[in-house]
Amino acid sequence: MVQLVALLLLQPSVAETRRISATELPFERVHGVARSRSRWLVGGLRGLYLGAPGGDWREVSNQAVKTIVSTGNTAWVLYGNGAVDKVELDGDRLYYDVLKDAAKRPWAASIAADRASLLFGGDGGWIEKSGSAFVEKYPVELLAKQVTAAARVGKELWLGTQDGLFHIVGGKPARLGFGAGMPDVWVTALMPSGNSILAGLATGGLVRVERDKVELIPTPSTRVRLLARFGGRLVLGALDGAWILEGKSWTPLCDVEPTFIGELGNELVIGTPNGLRLFKSS
Amino acid sequence: MGKLSITKPLSLCTFLLACGAQAQHLERVYNRDTHESFTLKDVESKAVVKGPIVKQETVFSFDNPFTKLTEASVWFDLDQAAILSDFGYWYKDEYVPGVLMDKNKAWFIYTAITSRNEDPGIMVQTSPSSYHAQVYPLAVGHDFRVKLTSVGFLQPKDDTFVVPSPSFDGTQYEQTVESAHPETLQVDTSSTPPKNTVVYPKEGPLDMQVYAQKHRDGYTYVAGMLRTDKPDAKLKVKGIRKVYWTSPDDGSTKLFIGRRRGSGKVEIVTRDRSGSTREAKVIKANERGSDTAKLWAHQRLVQERWMNRRDVLNFSLKYQIPSSQTALLAVPQEQMKLFKKKAAEYRRQQAEEARRERAWQRNRRQNWSRSSGGDPEIRVYEPQATRVYAVLPDGRSFDLTKSRGGFWGGNYDIPADAPEGEYVVKIYAVNAAGETTEQSVSYQVDRTAPIGTLRMEDGFLVLSSEKDLARVVVVFGDGKEENMVQVEPGLYKLATGARRIVKVMMIDQAHNLGEVRWSN
Numbered sequence: 041m042v043q044l045v046a047l048l049l050l051q052p053s054v055a056e057t058r059r060i061s062a063t064e065l066p067f068e069r070v071h072g073v074a075r076s077r078s079r080w081l082v083g084g085l086r087g088l089y090l091g092a093p094g095g096d097w098r099e100v101s102n103q104a105v106k107t108i109v110s111t112g113n114t115a116w117v118l119y120g121n122g123a124v125d126k127v128e129l130d131g132d133r134l135y136y137d138v139l140k141d142a143a144k145r146p147w148a149a150s151i152a153a154d155r156a157s158l159l160f161g162g163d164g165g166w167i168e169k170s171g172s173a174f175v176e177k178y179p180v181e182l183l184a185k186q187v188t189a190a191a192r193v194g195k196e197l198w199l200g201t202q203d204g205l206f207h208i209v210g211g212k213p214a215r216l217g218f219g220a221g222m223p224d225v226w227v228t229a230l231m232p233s234g235n236s237i238l239a240g241l242a243t244g245g246l247v248r249v250e251r252d253k254v255e256l257i258p259t260p261s262t263r264v265r266l267l268a269r270f271g272g273r274l275v276l277g278a279l280d281g282a283w284i285l286e287g288k289s290w291t292p293l294c295d296v297e298p299t300f301i302g303e304l305g306n307e308l309v310i311g312t313p314n315g316l317r318l319f320k321s322s
Numbered sequence: 323m324g325k326l327s328i329t330k331p332l333s334l335c336t337f338l339l340a341c342g343a344q345a346q347h348l349e350r351v352y353n354r355d356t357h358e359s360f361t362l363k364d365v366e367s368k369a370v371v372k373g374p375i376v377k378q379e380t381v382f383s384f385d386n387p388f389t390k391l392t393e394a395s396v397w398f399d400l401d402q403a404a405i406l407s408d409f410g411y412w413y414k415d416e417y418v419p420g421v422l423m424d425k426n427k428a429w430f431i432y433t434a435i436t437s438r439n440e441d442p443g444i445m446v447q448t449s450p451s452s453y454h455a456q457v458y459p460l461a462v463g464h465d466f467r468v469k470l471t472s473v474g475f476l477q478p479k480d481d482t483f484v485v486p487s488p489s490f491d492g493t494q495y496e497q498t499v500e501s502a503h504p505e506t507l508q509v510d511t512s513s514t515p516p517k518n519t520v521v522y523p524k525e526g527p528l529d530m531q532v533y534a535q536k537h538r539d540g541y542t543y544v545a546g547m548l549r550t551d552k553p554d555a556k557l558k559v560k561g562i563r564k565v566y567w568t569s570p571d572d573g574s575t576k577l578f579i580g581r582r583r584g585s586g587k588v589e590i591v592t593r594d595r596s597g598s599t600r601e602a603k604v605i606k607a608n609e610r611g612s613d614t615a616k617l618w619a620h621q622r623l624v625q626e627r628w629m630n631r632r633d634v635l636n637f638s639l640k641y642q643i644p645s646s647q648t649a650l651l652a653v654p655q656e657q658m659k660l661f662k663k664k665a666a667e668y669r670r671q672q673a674e675e676a677r678r679e680r681a682w683q684r685n686r687r688q689n690w691s692r693s694s695g696g697d698p699e700i701r702v703y704e705p706q707a708t709r710v711y712a713v714l715p716d717g718r719s720f721d722l723t724k725s726r727g728g729f730w731g732g733n734y735d736i737p738a739d740a741p742e743g744e745y746v747v748k749i750y751a752v753n754a755a756g757e758t759t760e761q762s763v764s765y766q767v768d769r770t771a772p773i774g775t776l777r778m779e780d781g782f783l784v785l786s787s788e789k790d791l792a793r794v795v796v797v798f799g800d801g802k803e804e805n806m807v808q809v810e811p812g813l814y815k816l817a818t819g820a821r822r823i824v825k826v827m828m829i830d831q832a833h834n835l836g837e838v839r840w841s842n
Contacts, residue, residue: 085697
């Protein structure tokens, strides 16, 4: 009995169910995917396409896509040039460049979604969309800094840049850098975790930050690019692979560079240079 | 949308009404392919006088002898203080009104539709008072009929005002004239065509005729005509704001257009050495309409300095008046589906172009040159090319996309597992003649953390490391950070004073991190 429990505990919590190769997709190196029923929206270096794996793909845009964030049946497409499109997959509607004429600085480097709002990390600040209203903040502390990641923990906002992590307290950013114990100042990804924030760093691994306390979390790679959550567990993407946190150990999901990590229905999807890998909770 | 600097906004510098009493003057109407003129068959014109202004609607009918697809070209002008309020034509028996829109959009759609031999008409303003329309193709077997509607001012002549007549190729044509005050109208049948005049009795040395309409923007726009014995005296207007003046060439008559909120009194005061004269009129503006607002907007466009294409366009569309940035496009119902498709295509194209382009510094050809992996963007200047493609170090190739100003761009990936070293991307540009030129850009994969040694020298902390590090940060005991400065290649310095130094962080161009500890 003890052996059986031990065996169950050792079983990985996710299992790869299928792979979609690049030949079934409009291009290699996919940077984001959204899906509504059988309609797939795929973004990457060669643009944005609508279709289904193995079927016909229709070009929506030929501009390089950085990432796609889904909120319900709406997909938010962030392009490499900083523009953001909104795509309603069910209604087959595309809203071009939603920040243009809506924001003073219509340029984004990152997108994050929570239950109430969308956060766009911008040039020297951030743009928050809640309902139809856009609110922009460009504090002097973020001058000339691109916000590469954003996340909200309760009512507190955390912003990542290439020059430190910023905690917005009472509307004023407080910077956490090398002096605060950060092993790296280039924040590539943020993920709320209870009352704290997890920050993925370009070459410094992963840290947990609560207020101004920085704690390094051991990871299999220090070149972190992506953070996600699947079935309540943390998924980490780095330049040399992707892992899921099982208890206190990291279980490998793939050993090549993940180009994005997301969720499609009840599946975890990891983009690789050669296609997509899909996982389910086991 | 980029800003367009219009250094000489609109070329009209003086605002004189034309001498001849010609309201809508069709100068030339001809076949664009053969340059044969169309023969005028009929002119129907109606003018409605409202105080000092007159609204005219004229239909010019031409014989259409052409049996092949024909594109008609129509050139016409108006009095300089007048504005075209509508343009349309008949396609077979359907009247097709023009829709005012962005000139670029109108030409995009017109060109797209005419390339399929379909039937739109387009009208653009070539100067503040001159216009050009193209209609293609004409319905075979049907006369070519165009309708012009304009709003302008009566023209002073002695103590009366002439209602200007429509004309074609210098010949004036008869029109019917109406007024809410028919007792003021006079017709001189001894001339050909009969000359219509309006007689407003002059009241004293300063006399004013005004007409006001409430526009949908909430303002009441007031058009006025002033007759004064002191044409050179200073004029002061009270009761209306943002007033624009124009002067007919008889000197003693002055035209003005302004606006106010609601009803009230408009007062004009003339002042010179001999004293001042005052004239006031009560403005009621019971009528709703846009005629006076269009006249005001036209003068604002002509007399103000406009520096931005988008501002001119938005203003024109708001008041629905032609300008240098708009065109009237007339599309028959048969082609409306295609029109809507093309309009949507144009909107999409505009939106794509309006996306903010990446800020390329110093015209660099790629945005990263040292990396540990990722998706750099490449850009080359190849204005003559019809195709540009890149071949990556591993032999894969991809096409670059043409963007503004002759640049071609695209992203490529540096595999995360690519070994360290220098890589070359070859770029091939193919021109219309099929000739290919080659250029290359290189990048370096670097995953080695920088190393360095520290020493203290004359109160300066000195780091010896590799040259051109992206940043060197000194971390002090109180948590503060300061950047070191490269004083010569590979040598970085900072005056640290008595502060306790904890470590120095070195960040290279590929964001590899190195650390040197220090204790003092």
